[in-house]
Amino acid sequence: MHRFLSEPQIAAYEVLLGKPAVKSAVALTLDAARRSGEPEVPDFHALCTGVVARLDERRAQDLMPVVNATGILLHTNLGRAPLAPSAIEAVAAAAAGYTNLEFDVRSGSRGSRYARARGVLCSLTGAQDALVLNNCAAALLLVLDTFAKNREVVVARKELIEIGGGLRLPDVLARSGATLIEAGTANKVYAEDFARALSPKTALLLRCHPSNFRITGFTHDAPAADLAEIARNAGLPLVEDLGSGAVCDLAAYGLPHERTVQEALGAGVQLVLFSGDKLFGGPQAGVVLGSEALVARLRANPLLRALRCDKMTFAALIETARLHLNEDRRTQIPLYAMLGASLDVLSDRARRYAQTVRAVHVVETQAYAGGGALPQSALPSIGLALQPRDGATAGAAALRGTSPPIVARIENDRLLLDLRTILPAQDAHVTTALQAIA
Numbered sequence: 001m002h003r004f005l006s007e008p009q010i011a012a013y014e015v016l017l018g019k020p021a022v023k024s025a026v027a028l029t030l031d032a033a034r035r036s037g038e039p040e041v042p043d044f045h046a047l048c049t050g051v052v053a054r055l056d057e058r059r060a061q062d063l064m065p066v067v068n069a070t071g072i073l074l075h076t077n078l079g080r081a082p083l084a085p086s087a088i089e090a091v092a093a094a095a096a097g098y099t100n101l102e103f104d105v106r107s108g109s110r111g112s113r114y115a116r117a118r119g120v121l122c123s124l125t126g127a128q129d130a131l132v133l134n135n136c137a138a139a140l141l142l143v144l145d146t147f148a149k150n151r152e153v154v155v156a157r158k159e160l161i162e163i164g165g166g167l168r169l170p171d172v173l174a175r176s177g178a179t180l181i182e183a184g185t186a187n188k189v190y191a192e193d194f195a196r197a198l199s200p201k202t203a204l205l206l207r208c209h210p211s212n213f214r215i216t217g218f219t220h221d222a223p224a225a226d227l228a229e230i231a232r233n234a235g236l237p238l239v240e241d242l243g244s245g246a247v248c249d250l251a252a253y254g255l256p257h258e259r260t261v262q263e264a265l266g267a268g269v270q271l272v273l274f275s276g277d278k279l280f281g282g283p284q285a286g287v288v289l290g291s292e293a294l295v296a297r298l299r300a301n302p303l304l305r306a307l308r309c310d311k312m313t314f315a316a317l318i319e320t321a322r323l324h325l326n327e328d329r330r331t332q333i334p335l336y337a338m339l340g341a342s343l344d345v346l347s348d349r350a351r352r353y354a355q356t357v358r359a360v361h362v363v364e365t366q367a368y369a370g371g372g373a374l375p376q377s378a379l380p381s382i383g384l385a386l387q388p389r390d391g392a393t394a395g396a397a398a399l400r401g402t403s404p405p406i407v408a409r410i411e412n413d414r415l416l417l418d419l420r421t422i423l424p425a426q427d428a429h430v431t432t433a434l435q436a437i438a
């Protein structure tokens with residue numbers, strides 16, 4: 001044991017993982033060698049390599065940056081949206097010291113954390129009031145718990161979806177004690193279906209963005225404005241879970257139009273919910289926008305405490321919202337820089353790769369917004385294709401073994417790296433990694 005622990009390449013892991021973890025990796029490696037039944041005693045260096053492999057495996061379980069070469073801009077497995085530099089600065093400033101999180105600087109008395117992002121979110125969207133929670137699933141839970149417990153919620157059958165990670169709308173409704181009333185059929189729903197579904201027990205009408213799922217062909221939706229009128233006449237709230245929360249027209253980025261937060265509010269939806277880290281391009285958060293009276297009821301729910309977010313989230317969200325206020329500054333948000341990167345700029349970068357790594361071919365690819373937004377709309381992009389020496393699977397594993405790990409796509413037995421999602425600052429690291437496997 002002592003000899004292993006004095007070995008510099010093993011000792012280096014002590015600061016990263018702590019001594020007990022290093023000792024346990026050595027013990028497990030020795031144990032495995034003893035139990036292997038091999039007559040030959042393995043040599044010391046082979047054992048060291050085994051220990052290091054175990055330690056690397058341990059390290060890979062910690063949170064760390066990765067290079068996203070998949071071409072999927074909002075990749076949920078890769079942590080969705082990267083933050084803008086000024087949002088990162090705001091997070092760092094909030095994290096480094098104390099803040100006015102729950103303190104009113106003017107009066108010197110207690111303030112509300114829930115009011116922190118209200119001003120900028122309302123300016124941006126025209127909403128009366130705003131509330132920020134841990135994520136969009138939390139927002140949905142709070143809305144249902146506040147308004148729909150032991151009552152009925154009307155949802156279009158075609159919107160009764162499962163949104164990745166096992167979040168199923170019917171289950172969420174059931175868990176919050178609400179009874180689901182389905183309107184329409186699997187492919188079509190009309191406003192009259194909602195009107196017919198109302199009863200004295202109805203708590204609210206719910207619209208839900210179908211995210212990664214599309215029904216095409218013989219299909220019909222009930223317009224939000226019509227549902228808003230039905231809700232208004234019945235004295236009930238119309239709530240819409242928008243999911244990705246676009247606040248600008250994505251057509252400007254060569255994508256089809258995605259319904260925006262402002263459009264939903266404009267149609268008379270009384271509470272709009274969306275994620276902070278999808279098309280908003282900010283931190284993980286659940287944003288609720290809408291009527292002052294309804295948001296006030298959400299604020300009064302004791303469950304709020306369990307769903308609240310921290311000062312770093314507020315700092316990042318407020319700064320991201322500020323960048324959205326100005327069309328020119330929006331491209332400082334990495335998501336919008338990636339969406340807006342021209343094919344010429346991507347091709348120039350690709351050519352520089354190809355000059356250094358001879359085995360790389362510049363190819364046209366298709367990138368995707370991801371995060372449940374526009375799943376079927378490809379964004380033309382430029383990528384690098386390569387046939388690694390040891391095959392695509394081994395090549396992909398080798399790229400994941402670099403630091404930071406590079407996550408690429410495999411297509412037709414080739415490795416494919418999409419330049420739209422690789423940050424330009426990561427080009428040098430990716431070039432070196434490709435040289436090693438070419």
Ligand SMILES: *Cc1c(COP(=O)(O)O)cnc(C)c1O
Binds near residue numbers: 208242
């Ligand atoms: C992504 C999504 C959610 C969940 O959002 P989180 O912020 O990940 O909790 C909820 N509803 C819809 C429609 C979504 O697309």
